[in-house]
Every structure is written in structure tokens, then in C-alpha cells.
Amino acid sequence: MPFDHNDHYHRLLLRNVPPDARTALDVGCGTGRFARRLVGRGCRVDALDPDPDTLAAAEASGGGPRYRLADASTEPLPPAHYDVITCLASLHHMPFATLTRFRDALAPGGRLLVLGCSAGHTYRDLVASPANALTRAAVHATERARGIRTPSRKAPVRQPEMRLPRIRAEAARLLPGSEVRQLLYWRYLLTYTK
Template sequence: MWIPPLPRALQWDHNAYYHRWLLDQIPRHGGRMLDVGCGHGVLARHLSERADHVDAIDASPDMIDQAKNLSPSQANIRWILGDVLQADLHPDGYDVVTAVSSLHHLPLREGLQRLAGLVRPNGVLVVIGHSQGATPADRALEVVNLAGNAAMGAYLAVRGRAGKPHDDGMPIKEPSDTLAEIQQEAAAQMPGVRIRRRLYWRYSLLWRRPGGTY
């Protein structure tokens, strides 16, 4: 989806906007966590303050190099260059799996299967994703998004907090799946999953794997 660009002074980080909500969905202490499509490692560093260990994976060598350079003191993060669909990750899975603006880079069915399969019993999967606009509701929200995007950019600029410092070199891909398609596929694979349409061209997906064995 093409988004009319704001002046550089008013641009801001839509993904970081949702980090606080995402962190509210996960345990505050301990466990093993995985961040899929870690980019510059901003979210992985937040996770490392709660987790015993974090695996942070990205398919871009540039992103992994930058994440390492920005995280010299985070000894409990393992930076992994690779495709999450094929990478050799922890065989026992993770207590938390996160994916922010990365699921749409994967084939939908295989991506959801892989992410769900990496969640340990009683663990949680949290996704902030992108979908392709297709419905009247999508078009109505587009008007709100455009106005809100400019208003938020101006608000942050006045407070000296605008800018997108973590976007340099970030791979970009347009979403090809509609929200209805994502909801249908996720519900088939993850009973009880909760998906909500969000502002700023995002949706959220939250799923807690029941206890017991895989």
C-alpha cells in the first residue's frame, strides 16, 4: 500500500508505536524469547531486559550487522542471520515469539505454521503485521490513518521525538494478503487467536498456546 510521505521532519516510527502494547502482552520476567525479523534490534533489546535469552533473526545481513553494532552490552541476545522458515532455532521452542512488520515477508500459511510451531506450551505469539486493503472498512480507516499519521508526526516533532532512526536499509515489501485471509488462515491453525485491525496500517495478532505437549 503506497502511503503519501510526510515531510522528513514529521516522519515517525509506526512499529515502535506498538512496542509498548506488545510488551504488555508478554511475561515480565524470564524465559526464552524469539524476535522474527529483528531489523536493527530495537524490540530484541527490550525483550532482553525481561528474558533469560533472546534469539533475534533477520534475513538481511545489513540488519544483523547494524543490530550487533547497536547492542554491544546485550550478552543474552543471539543474533541470527537467516530465513526463519529454514533456520536451526531452539528445538524446545520459545516462551514468547514476536514478529513486527515481518510476517508479510513470508508465505502466509507457511509463515503462520512456523511461528505457531515455535511457541512452547503456555507460550505466546504476538504479531504486528500489514495487510492488503480490500474492503470498505479498509478504505474508511485509510482516511483516519492519513490524518492521524500527520497529526502524530506533528505532535512528536514539537516534542523533539519525530524521525525514523531505525529505518535505514530496512527491507520493504508490500503486503499481498487481506486481513480476512489472515484471519481465516490463523483461525484454522491457532484456535482462539485474536486479531484486531489497528491504526497506522497495522493489525495485531495474539495467540497463547494451550499447556501440554505439542
């Protein structure tokens, strides 16, 4: 069904983008939907993804980001450059310490926004499972009634290995002053302002 857990949080992420942000890095951009939303907010966006097929789908959608085939854990990033760095469901595909590379690439006052996936189950999963089923069914019915077809190309999926308590501890160690908030649909939001 068409409901995408990451897309569900686009509005939340956009509310956390600094209002004066002009430069952005979208890490693990997938098919580019969020990168295009950042362009819509007036940002010049570098969008990185290591999967050539997914990046080709993003480039075919256009919309203004500068797409690059790259692994953000090893790709050289300009120091103190970006007003906002976003990372949607991709941090668990790379070493967690890659956060320090993102921190170093943030301009003073810049913000890092990680919509992450964690391993294990929490009390919120009890709510997430039925909410997920209901939301997916509602989105499917609405899109079907409107004649909308959901694109079939999806970014590669990998199961996360870190549990939320360890994520919080590592984030506090690597990015003092960061916050980690648990969300529904097996996601968390890590925010850090440099």
C-alpha cells in the same frame, strides 16, 4: 520523518508478553529495537533477520540479543522452546503458513505476537492518514527540539498482499484460538497462546 509505526506499538506488545517469559524469538528483528526491549524484560532473545545490512546495524547497537542472519521460514527452530515469539511487520515477507513453525517452537503456555501489515484499505484508514501526519509532525518537532537525530538505517520494506479478512481466516485455520485485532497505522495484532 522519524515516527515509526512499529515502534508505536512496542508498549502494546510488551503488555502481551507473558510476565514469566524467559526465552524469546524476535522474527525479522530489523535494527533490533524490540529485541533489546525484550532483553530489558529479562528474556534471553534470539533475533533473526535475513538482511545482512540491517542485521549489522542491529549488532552495532548491542544490547544483549543473540543476532543471527536467518530466514525464519526455513531456519531450524527448537521445538517447544520459546516463551514468546514476536514478529513485527515481517510476516508478510514470508509465507503466511510460517505461523505453524512459530507455533511449534512455542513452549506450552508460550505466546505468539504478530504485529502485521495488511493490504487494502479499511474504515480505520480514514482515521489513520490524518493521525499519521499529525503524529509524525509532533514526533519530528519534539526530536528536533531535543537535538535527537533519527538513525537512517531502516529494514527493507515490502508491500503486504493479504487483506485482513483473509488474514483472519488463515490465522483461525492455522492457529485455532488465535485472535486478530485491527489497529491504527495499517497494522493488525495477531495473538496466540499455545
